[in-house]
Amino acid sequence: MLCNKIENQKEVLDEETFTIPEYITNNLRYPLYDWQRVALENFLINERLRQKKISKGETLPPNHLMFNMATGSGKTLVMAALILYYYKQGYRNFIFFVNQNAILGKTQANFIDSSHNKYLFAENIVIDGIHVNIREVELFSDSCNDIQIKFTTIQKLHNDIYKEGENALLLSDLQKRDVVLFGDEAHHLNASTSKKKSAANELTDDISFIGELKDSAKAEDIERSWEHTVRHCILEKDGKSTDLNKNVLLEFTATIPNTDEVKEKYEDKIISKFELKDFVEAGCTKHIRLVRSNLELRERILQALLLNWYRYAIATKYGISNFKPVILFRSKTIEESKADY
Structure with missing residues (x-):
């Protein structure tokens, strides 16, 4: 597993090489817990290892990582830290997507509503002496130097690209940009994989391969859209990019389906693993006791x-x-x- 390999690297690296920079910690509203720090340190080490390979002339696929963190352990604060990191690296375009609209609303406030009690950033975000704003957008702009975040669901993201109507997110425009994608509650996006169904075998080169996704879309169709629209068309840019593809996909979930198919899929992507049992042992959440019964x-x-x-x-x-x-x-x-x- 990737996180185990990264942890082993810490033993031979100088601690300064994976110290979380101040432009991250100073621009977060809350201090980081130990497990959040570990997740970010692992991420920073992985970034340095990737950069070394690239500097040696290796061609790497777009960065795709999974953060396996328990519910309530502060995944969104880690996301906020990663947004600051990528902004510093020159990224301006971020897409945050989930499986359901219900999850979307509360997360939007965490990122863009500075008056909200769970807002994640400092009151004033300053990087390299420049004040940085966070904007919620439908379409990305080249003239904006702020953090631009599009909040959406996997269904809407697919449909926006599928329809390509007025004010829709054009795939051709996305494929010209460097984009960071955040997929929250990602276990929902692997529903058919966990049922031993291979979505990849059903893909075609046509973005309209399953047409418009309705709110009542089946899990299999949502995952096919996830595999094709998000991973193939946006992250990998249809494989058409001749330059180094700098796109990034970061998945977050509390629960990775316990199947061989999903484990194999994420073996080289799990950068952080802090599950419920780890959260309980850290003494920061309630101890859950299950009572089972065979009664009617x-x-x-x-x-x-x-x-x-x-x-x-x-x-x-x-x-x-x-x-x-x-x-x-x-x-x-x-x-x-x-x-x-």
Whole structure:
């Protein structure tokens, strides 16, 4: 695994070679936790190793990495740090995409709304003595020297390119630019791979190979779009670029599907691995205890209600204030949920 190879490099490298630069730490609103620092250090070491190979004349594919980090461990702060890094390297165009619209809204505020309580950057971003703004855009501009971020879903990104209508994101324009792509909740983008289906075998050279993606698109179609639109057409520029392709794809997920197909796919891409068990051991999240039962549905519901009431009684006995036990009953359909209720 790539992160293990990188960790071994730390033993022989001078610490100064992977120290996180001040233009990153000074422009973040929050200090970095140890595991966030490790993720960034691994990334910086990998960058230096790539640059050495390029300087020796090697032709490398576009940089494609995976950050496997537990939910709540601060993936978005790492993303903010990476945006600052790539801005310093000369990049201005960033695309942030997810699988669902619901995830998109809260992340947008983290990056662009300086009044939001979870805004990730310093109040004033200054790099090389220049004040840098962050702009949300639909189309990238050559005349803008700020950080330009397009927030979208995989469906919309594919459709924007597929339609190529007025104010749409033109593939021909994207392929002329150096772009950094952030794919959040990336395990959703490997749904069919985890089911042992090879999306790559179904690809064609035509961007309209599956037509417009609807909101109700199947996981297999979304992954085909992901493989073709994001990886082949944007990241790899259809393989048409004669110059060094400087595009970057950074994926983030808390859960990598535990299948041989996905493991093989990301063996050389996982730059950071900080899973839930690591998060718990670090003492920075709640310890989760699973209670399993072979009871029938009605009895399981009653069991959950009883355990919930017991917790409430304990909290009352020991004076634990503001204790609000919550139960989530999950069903596949609304009808099943109503029946459970």
